Amino acid sequence: MINWLMEQSILISLVSAFILVFHKPLLKQLGAHHMYSLWLAIPLMLLGSVVLRFVPNLLAESKIATFEHYRVLTSLAVKDSETFIPTPLVAALWLSGICVMAALLLLQRRYLDKLLRKSKPYTQNQSGELKNNGLMLADTLPILQSPEITSPMLTGVIKPMIIVPADFHKLTVKQQQAVLEHEQYHHERGDIITNLLAYSLLAMFWFNPLCWLAYKRFRDDQELACDAQITSSMNTDDKIAYSHALLAYSQHAQMGMLHTHYGNKNILKERIMQMKKYHGKSTVAIIAMTLGLSFASLMLNQQVQAGDHQSSSKESSTSSSKESSKESAKSHKQNVHPLTRVEPKYPKAAVEAKQNGYVKLKFDISKKGMVSNVKVIKSSPKGVFDKSAVKALKQWVYKESKKGAKGAKVQLDFVIDEPAANVERIKVTANK
Known part of the structure; x- marks a missing residue:
């Protein structure tokens, strides 16, 4: 198990380093939607590793002919030296890290439960619709209001809902509508569950610093993709108004494992700049990218498993x-x-x-x-x-x-x- 974790950690590091280093040009060429989809490479790569362990002859090169030259190198196999940490101790440290990550998740769950108990329905949206001069946001999730948060968020896996801060009414109706549509799109795309899966992978590879950087960048790309969806049909004035809403909520927003974070001061400039660009969201392109990543993941894992x-x-x-x-x-x-x-x-x-x-x-x-x-x-x-x-x-x-x-x-x-x-x-x- 430890050897498998090390192998996959190296592969994840390679993929993460590539995306992080070339993120700016990739975002410029692919757009926010496709850039967000590119993170599928990591779970697909891990899935490919599992597939190849159970179906080793999936690819012709995985047959015994690939084992013609098997070398035992000292850099990989010197394990008798007293300077190396014993495997049981390594396993114990790894499990301890996972327990800490799980404890942090439980603490946030308790915080959100407490927050929901103190929240009240958003009074300016009694009918469940937001209307102004013909504008409407219907069939939205339940909207609660809490004075304890500083930025709108989506939370809840079984019973999803949107929570807005106490000063949400100060926004214009158009700004409120855009913010709620942003959080609604998080729900429609299943981002809460996606974030849980991403956090699970982070917990498994908590010892790898690149995984932490990749997780943060993944969450930021998630917000960029939502912005691209909401602003795709806006005119210039509406985009400016939306930028003001981002500015209002980007100072104190915190990233959470069980909720989205609408505001983010670290990528505020990047989000506003992305609104000036338009990249369409092609379902065919996303499917093609997913299939390509799946094949590349299988090939990469096949090379590692071959030894x-x-x-x-x-x-x-x-x-x-x-x-x-x-x-x-x-x-x-x-x-x-x-x-x-x-x-x-x-x-x-x-x-x-x-x-x-x-x-x-x-x-x-x-x-x-x-x-x-x-x-x-x-x-x-x-x-x-x-x-x-x-x-x-x-x-x-x-x-x-x-x-x-x-x-x-x-x-x-x-x-x-x-x-x-x-x-x-x-x-x-x-x-x-």
Whole structure:
């Protein structure tokens, strides 16, 4: 689990860093709606990781042929050193962070419950409609008023409602209508549930600073997308009035996990500048972007799950490479796929001695994909890496099959430095 979290954290960091670094040009080219949709890349990437764990042969490259070169690098696998934190302690720290995040969520739930109990119906909207010179906002959510908040917000998963501050009546009717439409659109788009899912992912990867930056930027893009929706049909005067409403509520608004935050002084200028631009919202474009992100996520996760394995073109000129090609082709036909591979530990003594080496292993695979009868065929240096390799291989899990496999063979290369051309590579065969 910890290894999976680390792998996904690296991938999330790459995607988040890309969006954060290129946010300004992407927003300019894509517009607020499509920029907000771009954040789908992260949950789709995590979903792709889960899919590939249960459906490893979804892509042709995920078959056993992709395991031709499996290297155990010291930078990834030195775990015997006393300087490393034990895995149970790492797991305990991670769970402690999740508990803190959950506690913060519960505290905000209590705050909102208390706020709702003290709130009263907004008296200027008795009929549930907002009218002025033919303008109407009908079928809106229940609107409450509270003196304890400084900015309008949408809250509630089961019973959603809009809460406005005590001075909301000071806005013009058009401004009130625009603000309420903004919060109503949050509801129609399901942003409260979306925010909960985003916070859940943040809680899972709380240790990654880029996740916190990405979460904040995601919430800001959410407000930009709502602004784009509401102001798309406004004339210049209405947009100016809407900007004044933003200015009035952008000084003290707080970001919450269970409510939206209409005001935001940190991106006030950005929100006002975006009103001068218009980018349409294309459903086809959003669907195409979602499908593209889904495919990219599957490919990216497939590369990570495959591990560190490379094929050596130099081997094609030697007699041993011809034999290994036949073995690999035979394995490919037999369709034996590892679902889970455990990284062997790089022995501390070998690290200190700067020793490279390899271990050739023979083993059986049951119908359920479990590994048994692991034996060392050959190793170099003899006895140095054998124990670590055997222990790791026993934990590998293969794809279930009707007959299993007998006499499967795998070679694990233990590498401190880049191996020379004559160092043997992994060769995997499965003989029934």
